[in-house]
Every structure is written in structure tokens, then in C-alpha cells.
Amino acid sequence: MRIEKHIKQTPNILTIANMLSGLTAIIILINSSLPNKEFIVTGLIVFSAALDFFDGYFARKLNAVTVFGKQLDSFSDIISFGVLPICLLNYVVAYELSAPTIIASFFFIIAGAFRLARFNTNDFSKHFVGLPIPVAGVALTLLCVAYVILDIQIHQNIFIIVSALFMLILSVLMVSKIRIRRISPKLK
Secondary structure, three states: OHHHHHHOOHHHHHHHHHHHHHHHHHHHHHHOOOOOHHHHHHHHHHHHHHHHHHHHHHHHHOOOOOHHHHHHHHHHHHHHHHHHHHHHHHHHOOOOOOHHHHHHHHHHHHHHHHHHHHHHOOOOOOEEEOOOHHHHHHHHHHHHHHHHHHOOOOOHHHHHHHHHHHHHHHHHHHHOOOEEEOOOOOOO
């Protein structure tokens, strides 16, 4: 019985690892002088997404879904897929704070929090309602990385407007009533 109790904590351990990954990435962005840190941060966001996927999978597989676990998962997600991608975006645009970016950033984080609260208070065992925040956070991260990798020869202000519009679209999708089917790996 004791081993089973510890095994049932696997989802929460993965959730805490997700949170630590997100917090580590934020600290790297804020305090590090590492070269190419936007790629390290991107790797940590992808790692967080994998952890987030598997914490839910193992919670369902081990019959260890709890209200506590859902809440903990949401706190981790708002860090790793809400605040962190916004920090990355602001780093990529060289700390150019503009009204469109700030407003869209607020909408993005608030929409993500709203989406997580709706998830925690409803049963979405077969489908999601609205775009999950991990998908939105990874999408915003990919936009930032594309900007860096492609070294797009567009004016920084154009990218700021494009990214603000992209964040607003993601925000609307997160709070929308669109149903998205859940996917689960076929692990044995």
C-alpha cells in the first residue's frame, strides 16, 4: 500500500517539475548573461509542455486525479505557459515596452488564468473547451523563436504589432467555447 501511495504522487511530482522548469527559465531570462538564452528558455518551455502532458496522463492512468492536483497544475501552467512566454517575448523585442505589447500581454495572461479556472471548475474528461494555455504558450514561444532564428528583416515595431495581434487571437481562443478533443498516448 505504501508504494502505491508514493506512485500516485508521480503526477504532482511532474507538475512541480513543470513549475520549476518555468521558474528556472524566468530566472535565466532575468539574471543570466548566457549567450542564446532565448533557445535555452525555449527548450525549457518545451520540456514544461512535455511534463504538463504527462502529469495529466499519469494522473488519469493511475486514477490519481485530485482537486489539489488540478490546482497545482494550473499554478504551474500560468507560470510556464502564461508569464514565461510573455517574458520571452519582451526579451526578444529587446525590452521595447510598447502599449500594444503590454495590453496584449495582460490579455494573454488573464485569458490563460480564466481558461485554467474554467478547466478546474468543470469536467473536461473527453474534450477541452477553449485553447489550452500550454498550446497558447508554446505557440507564442514559437513565434518568438521564429523571429530570432529567421532574423526577419522587418522593423521591430512591425513585429511588436504582429505579436500583439497574435497574443490577442490566442487570448480569444483560450476563452472561447471551441471544443478540442483530448489526445492521449497509447502507452502500455
